[in-house]
Amino acid sequence: MPRLALLALALALPSVPAVAQTVTGEQAAALLFAPAPAEVEINGQGVLAKDEASMLAMVAKDQPYYAAIAISPDEGLMSEATIAAANHHTIEAATAVALGECNAKKTGAADCVIVAVVRPEGWEARPLQLSMSATEDFANYAGGALAISAATGAWGIGASADEAVAACAAKQETATDCAVAIAN
Template structure:
């Protein structure tokens, strides 16, 4: 999981199953521009009253949560336990996932693994998505994967393939029938075990 330590700034879709990989041209049409700005949404209502008072009112809370979102790359999410709030040492965001559903799952799993036993179950506080995307999109990639697809992957000669991991946000690509792309994905970052080919040409 790509966790982003962000306490210093008061931080930090499951990809629908596809029967067959899509082509680069199809992927490019489905994705936002690689430079798309992020859209931040949040649910300040889950913050404990003590946190809201400590931060200094509604406007200050909104500013803080937007700052928290700005430090979390899309697709990203931050979850908290409503009974523990923001001011915990382990606060983190999950970012650079391939869909908002994957980011949500990662953020909730991390938070529920860190909260105290008697605390309320974690809830999503902040979500970050690229502007122009929606949960109905049938294909999505993290920002770094989108850039890699449009850049170095596009320049490779066919045959070639692009693989991603929904659970970790890893990705990899290479020439060939897909085997090397899967190996590159599995070897990236946290060592993903769920890599699959999503684009092939």
């Protein structure tokens, strides 16, 4: 996707939740899910055939959490409008990106729908959620700060809050909403 389109998409995601509140590294360690395995929930009733739902479940299990897969109901699963948005910090963020990109690519009249989500095994709502990659990188957290972008799934670790925000923003050009999620 061209950079301007990505920037426009990032700016058009007001429904993506921002970082709720900063927690300490010790609190984060207690809140985060294991980096693997992930579970897939198929939501394709009425949109996907049974064989498509089975195939999608097999493919989706390899996506890093949090992920959402959107399709254009008029075009079906095997179209260019099908989008998997993966490695976000929440299902809501992945859903917003997948729907936004799918609706931008679809040629049919109906709005895109989410047919699958990927989240950590045993998922339950928690005050802090990180993408699978950020959760893996948290193993390197020895203090300082970790910042995340709710809109893009980017993250960064630094010795200070400013360094963490800069590291987050450097990961993705459209990560203009980086905020500190973990700090000691």
